[in-house]
Each structure stands twice: as C-alpha cells, then as structure tokens.
Amino acid sequence: MSNPSSQRHPPRLAARFLHWFLRDDLAEEVSGDLWEHYQQKFHAAGRLRANLGYWYQVLNYLRPFAIRSFVISFFMGMFKQNLKISFRHLRRKASLTWINLGGLALGMMATLLIALWIHDEFTYNRQFKHHDRIAMTMQNQQFGDHIRTWNSQAMQLAPALRDQYGRYFDEVVTTSYSGRHQFSWQDKKIIRSGNFAEPGIVNLLSLHLLAGDATALQDPTSILVSTTTAKAIFGDEDPLGQPMSIDNRMQVKVAGIYEDLPYNSSFNEWTFIAPWELLSTTENYRDRVGWGNSWFQVLVLLRSGIGLEEASSAIRNVKKNNIEAEYAARTQPQIFLHPMPKWRLYGQFKEGINTGGRIQYLRTFALIGLFILLLACINFMNLSTAQAETRAREVGIRKTIGSRKNQLVGQFLSESFLTVILSFVLAMLLIRLCLPLFNQVTDKQVQLPWGSPFFWLISACFILITTMLAGSYPAFYLSSFRPIRVLGALKKPKGIFSLRRVLVTLQFAVSVAMMIGTLVIIRQINYAKDRPVGYTQDNIITVPIKSPEIMKHYEAVKRDLLQTGAVQAVAASDVKMTSTYTTNSGFYWEGKDPDFSEEFRTLRATYGFGDLVEWQMVEGRDFSEEYGTDSLAFILNETAVKYMNLEHPINTRVQWGRDEDARQFHVIGVVKDMITTSPFEEVHPMIYVLHYGSFIHYLNIRLRPESGAHQALTAIEQVVNHYDPDNLFEYQFFDQEYARKFSDEEKLVKITSYFALLTLFISCIGLLGITTLVLEQRRKEIGMRKILGASQQQLWLLLSSEFLGLVVIACFLAVPISYYYMHSWLQHFNYHTLLSWWIFSLAGLAVVAITLITVSIQTLRAAWQHPVQSLQSN
Amino acid sequence: MVDHLGEFEELMLTMVAILDQEAYGNAIVQAVKDQLDRNVNLSAVHITLYRLQDKGLVTSEMGGATTNRGGRRKRFFRITNAGKRKLNELQEQRLKLWKMLPELKFVVR
Numbered sequence: 001m002s003n004p005s006s007q008r009h010p011p012r013l014a015a016r017f018l019h020w021f022l023r024d025d026l027a028e029e030v031s032g033d034l035w036e037h038y039q040q041k042f043h044a045a046g047r048l049r050a051n052l053g054y055w056y057q058v059l060n061y062l063r064p065f066a067i068r069s070f071v072i073s074f075f076m077g078m079f080k081q082n083l084k085i086s087f088r089h090l091r092r093k094a095s096l097t098w099i100n101l102g103g104l105a106l107g108m109m110a111t112l113l114i115a116l117w118i119h120d121e122f123t124y125n126r127q128f129k130h131h132d133r134i135a136m137t138m139q140n141q142q143f144g145d146h147i148r149t150w151n152s153q154a155m156q157l158a159p160a161l162r163d164q165y166g167r168y169f170d171e172v173v174t175t176s177y178s179g180r181h182q183f184s185w186q187d188k189k190i191i192r193s194g195n196f197a198e199p200g201i202v203n204l205l206s207l208h209l210l211a212g213d214a215t216a217l218q219d220p221t222s223i224l225v226s227t228t229t230a231k232a233i234f235g236d237e238d239p240l241g242q243p244m245s246i247d248n249r250m251q252v253k254v255a256g257i258y259e260d261l262p263y264n265s266s267f268n269e270w271t272f273i274a275p276w277e278l279l280s281t282t283e284n285y286r287d288r289v290g291w292g293n294s295w296f297q298v299l300v301l302l303r304s305g306i307g308l309e310e311a312s313s314a315i316r317n318v319k320k321n322n323i324e325a326e327y328a329a330r331t332q333p334q335i336f337l338h339p340m341p342k343w344r345l346y347g348q349f350k351e352g353i354n355t356g357g358r359i360q361y362l363r364t365f366a367l368i369g370l371f372i373l374l375l376a377c378i379n380f381m382n383l384s385t386a387q388a389e390t391r392a393r394e395v396g397i398r399k400t401i402g403s404r405k406n407q408l409v410g411q412f413l414s415e416s417f418l419t420v421i422l423s424f425v426l427a428m429l430l431i432r433l434c435l436p437l438f439n440q441v442t443d444k445q446v447q448l449p450w451g452s453p454f455f456w457l458i459s460a461c462f463i464l465i466t467t468m469l470a471g472s473y474p475a476f477y478l479s480s481f482r483p484i485r486v487l488g489a490l491k492k493p494k495g496i497f498s499l500r501r502v503l504v505t506l507q508f509a510v511s512v513a514m515m516i517g518t519l520v521i522i523r524q525i526n527y528a529k530d531r532p533v534g535y536t537q538d539n540i541i542t543v544p545i546k547s548p549e550i551m552k553h554y555e556a557v558k559r560d561l562l563q564t565g566a567v568q569a570v571a572a573s574d575v576k577m578t579s580t581y582t583t584n585s586g587f588y589w590e591g592k593d594p595d596f597s598e599e600f601r602t603l604r605a606t607y608g609f610g611d612l613v614e615w616q617m618v619e620g621r622d623f624s625e626e627y628g629t630d631s632l633a634f635i636l637n638e639t640a641v642k643y644m645n646l647e648h649p650i651n652t653r654v655q656w657g658r659d660e661d662a663r664q665f666h667v668i669g670v671v672k673d674m675i676t677t678s679p680f681e682e683v684h685p686m687i688y689v690l691h692y693g694s695f696i697h698y699l700n701i702r703l704r705p706e707s708g709a710h711q712a713l714t715a716i717e718q719v720v721n722h723y724d725p726d727n728l729f730e731y732q733f734f735d736q737e738y739a740r741k742f743s744d745e746e747k748l749v750k751i752t753s754y755f756a757l758l759t760l761f762i763s764c765i766g767l768l769g770i771t772t773l774v775l776e777q778r779r780k781e782i783g784m785r786k787i788l789g790a791s792q793q794q795l796w797l798l799l800s801s802e803f804l805g806l807v808v809i810a811c812f813l814a815v816p817i818s819y820y821y822m823h824s825w826l827q828h829f830n831y832h833t834l835l836s837w838w839i840f841s842l843a844g845l846a847v848v849a850i851t852l853i854t855v856s857i858q859t860l861r862a863a864w865q866h867p868v869q870s871l872q873s874n
Numbered sequence: 875m876v877d878h879l880g881e882f883e884e885l886m887l888t889m890v891a892i893l894d895q896e897a898y899g900n901a902i903v904q905a906v907k908d909q910l911d912r913n914v915n916l917s918a919v920h921i922t923l924y925r926l927q928d929k930g931l932v933t934s935e936m937g938g939a940t941t942n943r944g945g946r947r948k949r950f951f952r953i954t955n956a957g958k959r960k961l962n963e964l965q966e967q968r969l970k971l972w973k974m975l976p977e978l979k980f981v982v983r
Contacts, residue, residue, distance in 0.1 A: 007942065007944070009944075026920070028936070028946055028947055028949075029898070029899060029920075029936070029946070029947065029948060029949040030899070030916070030920065031944070031946050032900075032943040032944065032946025032947060032948055033898065033899035033900040033903075033916055033920075033943075033948075034916060035943045035944040035946060036900045036942070036943050037900050037903065037916060039942070040904075057915065057916050057917065060915050060916070060917040060918075061917045061920075063917060063921065065921055065924065066917065066920070066921075
C-alpha cells in the first residue's frame, strides 16, 4: 500500500455501525480488511464508489455469525418491554383507548372504502385491450333554442363512416341497445340481456373466445354467448352448434362462447351477441328506418396512430351531408366521438358541451375521504398528546432513575405503533363486515385486494406515517423534558393548544357542511317525490307484448282479462307511461315558425288508456269509440299547447310528416301535465295518439284493489299465456318503476349520510379528547372556583361555552361553503327545491346540541367533583 | 473424518494454501479477483474461513499492527495437515473421475 498519509477514512457512520454490532473478536481483522479494501477501491473507482462499496460490505456483515449476541437480545428485550408497558397503559385507560382505537379505525375504514370505490370507478371500462382507441359516436342536434346530445344514431351512419372516412377507423360497428330477449332451447325458456351487433364487435372488444369461431357473426344465423349464459341455458351440455330461438322469431345456433365481459364496464349486460343482420332482416329495418330514426349505437375502433380529435372533427358533418337539405338546416346535426374511458365519468352534456358527470361525485368523495382520514389522524394525535401530558411525571421519574432519551422515544413510539396497528386490524375487520352492505348501496362488486402488494405497501406506509404523526409529539417533546421541571410545577405549552382549537373547528366545519349536504339531498328527493304525477300509479301493471298474436286478438285478450274478475281496465300502449322516451318531429300547424325545429314526446295507445291511468282533461274530450274519426286525433298536454303557442287548441289541424307521408290530425283535447319521464325534469311537450298497429309493445292492466295481487297476477298470466304460449310472462308495477327513478339519488343520500355521521362522530371524539385535556389542566382552578362559591351551573356554563364557541365558528364557516356547493348541485335538476335557511339552522343546531352533550359529559363531571379531591396534591 | 466441502470452501482452502504465509481476508479477495476474475464478498470469505477453522482444515493467528490498515492487525490463516490431506484427496477424486470420462472432444456440429 501507499504511505499512511495518503490514507482515506472510510465513512465514519458505517464504521461506527460496524463496531456497534460486530462481535469483538472479529472487529480487529474485519475492520482492517475493510479499510484496506476501501483504499484499493478509492484509488480504482473514486470516493463515491468506495463509500457505497464500504456500506455494502458493512451491511453484508449483518449475519448471525458476525453479530454480537447482545444486539439481538437488546432489540427483542427492549421491544418486549415497550410492548408490555404499552399494553398496560392502554388497558389502564380502557375507555379512552377504545375511543381512540375506534375513531382511528373508523376513519381508516371510511377512507379505504372510498379509495376502493374510486379505484373501481377509475378502472371502469379499462379492461379492454383497445379501450384507448374505442369511441362511441354521439350527435348534437338543434331543437328549438336548445342543442340536445344523443348517443343514438341512425343505422345509415356506420356504412357512411366506413365508405367516406374508412381511413380513420379499424372497425365501425352498429349495435342495438342492450335488451332482454328470450331464448328457447328444447323445453327450456330463459330470458337474458344482450345485443345485436355487426361482426366487427369481436375485434373491437377483443373478445376472448373460449370455443368456436370469431367470424361467426358474419353468418346471420349464428350467435355468440357468454360463459354464464351458456351455462344458464345448456347446463353441462356442449353449447356449440346447439339450435335455439330468440323471442320465438329468430332461429340461431351457438357458434362461439366468450369469456364474460367485466362487470365494471359498459358492456356488462352483453351476455350474448347476435348478428345485427338477423335483427335488421327480422324487423325489416331496411325498408322502414331512415336517417331520422336514431335508434342504435355506433361504436368505432380508431386506427392506431389516429387521434380522437382528428377523427372526431373529420366526421362532424357526415350526417348533415347525407340527409335532405331542409332536415339538415333545421336540426344542424353534428356527429362526434366520445372516448370509451370517458363514457362513465364524463357522461353529461349540456348544449352540446361535455359538462363532466359522475366525476364530480368522485372528486367530492375523494375530498371527503381525505378529510375523514385527516380528522381521524388529528384526533388520534390530540388524544395521544392529551394522555401524554398527564404522563409528564412518569417521564420525569423514568429519567431520574436513568432512562435515556432514546429509550423514552422508543417507548412512546411503540405505544402509538401498537395503537395504530390495532386500529388497522380493526379497520380491516370492519371493512370485511361492511363490504357487502357497501357493495349493495353502491351497486358494485368491490373486493379488498388482499393479494396486491401495492395495497400492502400503501397500508404499511400509512401505518408508519400515522405512527410518526401521532407518536412524534409525545415521543420527542415529552422525552426532552428536564426532570426537575416536570416534577415541579407543570407548565402549559400554549401554542399547541391554539393549533388544536383550529383543528377542532375545522373538523366541525366539515361535519356541519356534510350534514347540510345530506339534508339538501334528502329534501330534493322528497321534493321530487311529492311532485304531483298527474295520473294514478296504484295497482297498474305493464306486461310486455312478446307475440303479434296478442295484438291480433286484442279485443278477445281484453275481454278475457276483464272476465277474470281481478282486472278493472285494460289498454295497450307503445311505451310505458312512466318512461315515455320516444320523441318525434315533423309536425306542421298553422302559425308555426318555419325555422322552429320542434320535438315532441309521443305516446301511442288504445282506447281506454286515459281512463285507465285517470288522466285529467283540461279542455275538450278523451279518445272515444263513439266518434269514428279519432284515429286521426291528437290529445296534447298543457306544455305542448304552450310550446305550439296555440290560443284555442281544440280543433287545431296538425300535419304529421310531409308530402306523400303526410297525414292530417286534429286536436280533440288537452290533458293536464303529467310526469312521464324524470321527476327531476320539466314536463316535455307531449302528444297522445290512438294506435293499434305494430308500435304497440305493452299491455297496461289495472287490477281491482280488492282482489289480491298474487291471485290477479296468476289469472292474468293464464290469459296471456293462452294467447302467447311460447313466451315467459313478465310484468312490472307502475309505482315500482316510478320509484326506481329515485334510486341514484337515494344511493347518494345513503352514502353521504353514512359519511356525514362518521365525520360527526370522529369530530366528537376529537372534542372529547380536547375537553378531557383542558379539564385535566384546569382541575385546580375548578376546585378553587367551587370553594369561592361558584355553582355547578355556572361552572358547567363556563367550561362548556368555550367549546360551544368553537362549534359556532365552525357553523359560520360551513354555511357559505355548503351553500355554494349545494346550490350548484341543485342546478343539475330542472325541477329542484330551494335552499331555505332552516336547513342550515337545523344542521347547525343539531351539531351544537351534539357538541353540548359530548362536552357536558366531561364538564359536568368536573363541576360535580368535590373540591377536596381536585385541590389535594397528587 | 472431515465432511464434504462446498465449492466456495474448497476455493478458500486452496487460496489459503497458495498464499501460504500471507493469507488474510482482503488478500484472498484480491487473489481470487486476480487469478479467477471473480468478485467475492469479504464477509463471505470470513465466514468460510471460520467454518474451515471449525473443521480443523486451517488455523489462524493475529499478525502485528500495520499502518496502512488504520492501525488494525491482520488475522493470518494457515493450512493444517488435515487441510493438505483434504486437498490431495479432492484432487485424486477428481482425477479418478476425469479418467473415467469417455474421450472429451468438442465436436463441430
């Protein structure tokens, strides 16, 4: 080696570490060898490499053969000792420990649940291989003053896209909307939901075929079924090649089986895929469906390398260029692409512009989740410090006896570590218990990712961070006390407490805001529920008509149904009264502005429909068989009269269609506005017209209230099956259908109210903690006051008012924030309640009351305490 | 009877024999690097040397202090008679097996 003066020192920390753990008899030679090695490396590779190498070598000596035996036992011993003392300490203050544990566990649970939910939403529609290249075509159309956005398209669109813009796309696929269809195989009948689609769908969805042929859909008599559907129909038999019928109208054979599509995707209802060609031929679409009938979906798979924006703007005028000039000028149709990853979270359009959608809820809940976690951590910190304060003496004694600072830090840290670990375990248990409920409320199939290392990594980080947050103050602050100071008079560290007050105020502001939010949502739902629907929904069922036989023998069916004695009235219609989503245009009447692009909802029904739903005529008369001319009669609703700007609606002539298709109608009556779509929206202009033809899809049957529903349904089923023996009988109740319109909002109410309660609970825990702490410190003061003549009420008021003040400030903080937020939420609904002041005051009062109860538990105890006890020196 | 030696143990034993009077930890690491172009860990070398000592194949004693090791002394290892016998034995075994091999030719396929 070179001369000693050119010698470099290896990293001192590493060397010290080495000497700390290395067996004494090895120390001499090992450090010598390492030193030498270091010098060589230094000359060969430079300082950094040498240092790293040295550390590497040192760490390599962490082997059982080289480690001092006491190092092992020291660690185990210290840890065991700490754990034992921690357990004892936790047990001694059992109630506080449980509050602390429970609060933190609840916070962790809430945050984790929200995280799982958000993760699930963000993975929605992303399991498909080409998901970043799949898009749905949408269209904007001008109606009156408004632009409406639809995702439905004409069947002519896909061929036009393929011919004129083929270079942008790998696949352009027309599909039907998912619908329920009946399969008959041998004697078995089963109803499954699925779609009719063009063959390109296989490539678009990168469908994973388990058996059969991927090109099957090119043959209009072949069908692909999912594994679940195959299992449901064929059981254990081999499905391939099996012949069956769809809705007793289409004959197909099974040509392939594909793996079930993921549940959290827009394709989760695609449990079978039948050829589009088959549907189109059976329904005779080619002859009767034009550019004006937007009844289908068109999906595209972009060619790789083509940007969505580029393709979207290229195809903008594809519809406009292919339709009549007058129609184009009136509706201004614009086609654009909506990418698959955005379908779910950004599904809302207003005046042709994307305005977000579900993502807003997600953001809100992410914020709530973070807040809850933060609150839980803050509380945990508050409570552990509150307890630690009272242990200052213990620290003093320990130090006097000879405890080192490090040992105290270790003690406090292992205590908070123990609590955090226990609450994590508790949170996991709670989640296991709550997941089924949570999945039910959110309509999901979320699972805890037990197997995911990422999940455990996050959990471990979280545990460590919480431990440090909660344990650091007592650990480092208390352990630095000088024994003489602690064992003497206790000094109040003021700064921390004011910070703590701010945190408690913040907590309560969040809880109040969440309570206000929940109240507003509940009120909005009730407001919409209380809205008069304008017709009766009781005891009415709709039965889908699945066979043409029923309408062929309509009068006989009606007679038989009435003869069962359980039925009061029967009428058929094209759509359900509770969801009239069919729109029509092409109406002309005297005084109509030629530029006015109108859109009416229409409902076609048979005689007697009005009586069945008990609608109320405002003017004119209902359809009646006594007049022979009613097949060309309209009944309008009040909104339609206003929309058409008619002063005397009765007998107004209205032309529907143009040229050779034109038919002349006249208005015979005006009916009161009814809610036939969403109860949150304004009523649409509506036209009712008589119809007995192929558009009719439902029988509406009103049951006699005195006959039991079960008996009535059996009787009806017998009649319907008599005329249509091949199809399964199905029915729905009007009122249940209507109630389902609130399900989204009710889901929201459930979730927000649960989380609002949680935040409130966690905040109360925080308050309880800080009360305990403050009262502990003012024990002597309270005793003195009592001796000097303060009454219990005075003391209670004095002590409680301080905390009440915080909560009142919190309310004042929460009101403007929640007002702003809920006001903008309500704007999503056309029919919405107003934010009245009582909601805010109710939430505020409730929180103040809860606070008072929480605080009083502690303050009353302090006020009742005998002064002798508190003044006695401990 | 000494039990079976692992590959690394055998290498260490050979190196101690080769370095004769100068066999200590870092020297062995260097020698392995120079002769076989192989990087070995000091800690691994140490463990193995102590294991060989337990088996009675090497002995060791501390040397004098030197300046160029930060004042630390070296532990020199020396091969014992048992160790030498073991090396011989290994060599003979290998030769025996070697002779049993059919002609070892590299064939160009």
